[in-house]
Amino acid sequence: HTKLRLILGDQLNADHSWFKELNADNLYVLMEIRSETDYVKHHIQKVVGIFTAMRQFAEQLQNAGHKVVYLKISDSINKQDFGENLRFLINRFKIKEIEIQEPDEYRLQVYFLNLKSTLNKNIHFFDSEHFITKKTELKEFFAGKKQTLMESFYRHLRNKHQVLMDGENPAGGKWNYDAYNRKKLPKKHTPPPPLLFEHNVEQVYKEVLEQNVKTLGEIDPRRFSWPINKQESIQLFDYFLEYLLPHFGDYQDALSEEFWSIYHSRISFSLNLKMLSPKWILKRIESHWRNNQDTIDISQAEGFIRQILGWREFMRGIYWREMPQYESLNHLSAQRKLPRYFWTGKTKMQCLKRAINQSLKHGYAHHIQRLMVTGNFCALAGINPDEVDDWYLGIYMDAFQWVEITNTRGMSQYADGGIVGTKPYVSSASYMHKMGDHCVNCQYDRKIKIGDKACPFNSLYWHFINRNQDKLQNNPRMGMMYKVWNKMENQEDILNQAELHLKNIESL
Ligand code: FAD
Known part of the structure; x- marks a missing residue:
């Protein structure tokens, strides 16, 4: 062999042009290594799921006639490090060149650029042929503009790629059905x-x-529930189209005691491992909607397309524009430690308990649980964003830094000072009650702010508003809240209650 083509664990894209032709000179390499299992503490299902999907992918390549070397985590020759393993393979197979698809994580991009100089071999980078936008496209699009609004990038992409468009106009006449x-x-x-x-x-x-x-987290290794190859990923998506899309938009923001994924697709694991293509998904959603307009409202289809074409590409563009300094942003100077119940689910706050328990059980929580339950709590309590990031990066099946950090540090913690979101996504118990039924089963009372029974979200909300006044009061979207706060009579009691909660945060 002369060429070694390295495939990372999140690059399981069977449709990549690399695989179009059989060539005995190309040696495909996949490796399960400790540097990837250990950069953060991951959910057990995430580690097992990624390795299982990698093994499936290697097997499929082999069956198609490609030459593959696969290093298992348990192999004695495995040096548990990309560089060390590559050195060994270069000697063993007399490799002349290395090819790799561009990593999506900054950490790995830096690693492979450094490796290029130390390995003394040419490393050629290829497009992963997965995303709709180029890494730098967002940066170029927003160059010279004051604000980076997801909505303007999204509309640009709808137009450019003719997604859900009738010529120059958005299908249905509106760009965005968020209000539905x-x-x-x-x-x-x-x-x-x-x-x-x-x-x-x-x-x-x-x-x-x-x-x-x-x-961290739980697993039933006899019943692992996530898709592990392209075929199953398609099956999961088809199931979504048939049964879940009809109400996806309606209940996108709903919270539920009983149902852990509601109408969400659960395709993020498949998408982020590249077992599913976002372009293919967009085509399927649109044609399915066009063929079923009498039963599926456009708000359902647009709501979904906005997540994939809008948010997902937007977050990636922000990541590549802002890294590496983004990793250390802490605009609100939050310093507290993450409470232990984030790893055990043992808290009396029912919404938090549900979101954490299902994350431990399934490696999954839907967007509103991540944003308005766990994320909201961390923002209100002033948890250090490094700790928050590590938790999110570890616990979710779909967590890879390029999409995790902008959502966590940016959207949910406002630690980026407004690069991703125009205001902090924080709320008191009233939001939880408006969107779901957790409060009914909760030991705390959503209606009160002070006393043993008071829901901690209430006083912590005002504590957040108060302590961040200098940073937030001039934000036009926060003005209303400051007006309400400044008129409140029992400010001191509320702040004292919040202080008490923070003091006893481990036993909330
Ligand atoms: P659905 O609700 O069915 O949505 C469909 C798809 O849209 C998702 O699979 C996802 O690919 C995309 N999508 C939706 N919202 C977003 C978003 N805000 N950013 C990027 N893509 C989006 N998503 C990840 O893929 N990895 C993460 O590590 C991650 N961490 C998050 C952390 C926080 C604090 C928050 C608030 C959100 C995070 N998200 C992350 C975004 C979103 O919550 C998940 O993509 C979604 O819950 C995955 O479940 P699903 O496939 O059922 O999504």
Whole structure:
């Protein structure tokens, strides 16, 4: 072989042009290594899921006739490091050149650029052929503009790629149906159950355990429920189209005691591993909607397209424009430690308990749980964004820094001072009650601010408003809240209550 083509664990794109032709000179390499399992403490299902999907991918390449070397986490020759393993393989197979698809994480981009100079081999970078925009496209689009609004980037992309457009106009006459996407689940309404696979992953699980990889969360290795290849990812998406899309937009922001994924697609694991293509998804959604307009309202389709074409590409563009300094932004100077119940679910706050428990159980929480429950709590309590980032980066099946950090540090913690969002996404218990039914089963009372029974979100909300006044009061979207706060009579009691909660944060 002369050429080694390295495939990273989140580059399982079977449709990449690399694989179009069989060439015995190309040696494809995949490796399960400790530097990837250990850069943060991951959910056990995430580690096992990625390795299982990698093994499937390698097998499919081999079956198609490609030459593949696969290093398992348990292999004795595995040096558990990209560079060390590559050195070994270069000698062993007399490799002349290395090719790699551009990594999506800054950490790996820096790593491979450095490796280029130390390995003394040419490393050629290729497009991963996955995203709709180039890494620098957002930066160029917003050059010279004051604000980086997701909505303007999204409209630009709708137009440019003719997604959900009738010529120059948005299909249906409106760009954005966000206002239709805010319904609570009606009482006695049962969404279709999530499609769960049942894989036996005991072998991979055993190998990960034997390596003493430190992980978090739960797993049933005889019934691993996430898709592990392209075929299953498509199946999951088809299930979404058929059963979940009809109400996706309606209940996109809903919270529920009983249902852990409601009408969400759960395709983020497949998408981020590149087992599914966003371009293909957009085409399928649009044609499905066009063919079923009598039963599927445009607000459902637009709501979904906005997430994939809008938010996902926007977050990636911001990441590549802002890294590496983005990693250390802490605009609101939040310093507190993340409470222990983020790893155990043992808290009396029912909304938090549900969101954390299902994250530990499934490696999944939907957007509003991440943003308005766990994220909201961390922002209100002033948790250090480094700790918040590590938690999100570890616990979710779909968590990779390029999309995790802009959502966490930016959108949910406002630690970037407004690069991603125009205002902090914070709220008191009233939002939880408006969007869901957690408060009904909660030991705290959503209606009160002070006393043993008071929901901590209430006084913490005003504490947040008060302590960040100098940074937020001139934000036009926050003006209303400052007016309300400045008129409140029992400010001192509320702040004292919040201080008490913060003092006893571990036992809330
Ligand atoms: P659906 O609700 O069905 O949405 C469909 C798809 O749209 C998702 O699969 C995802 O690819 C995309 N999408 C939706 N919202 C966003 C968003 N805000 N940013 C980027 N893409 C989006 N998403 C990740 O993929 N990885 C992360 O590590 C991650 N961390 C997050 C952390 C916080 C604090 C918050 C608030 C959000 C985070 N998100 C992350 C975004 C979003 O919550 C998840 O993409 C979504 O919950 C995945 O579930 P789903 O596939 O069922 O999504």
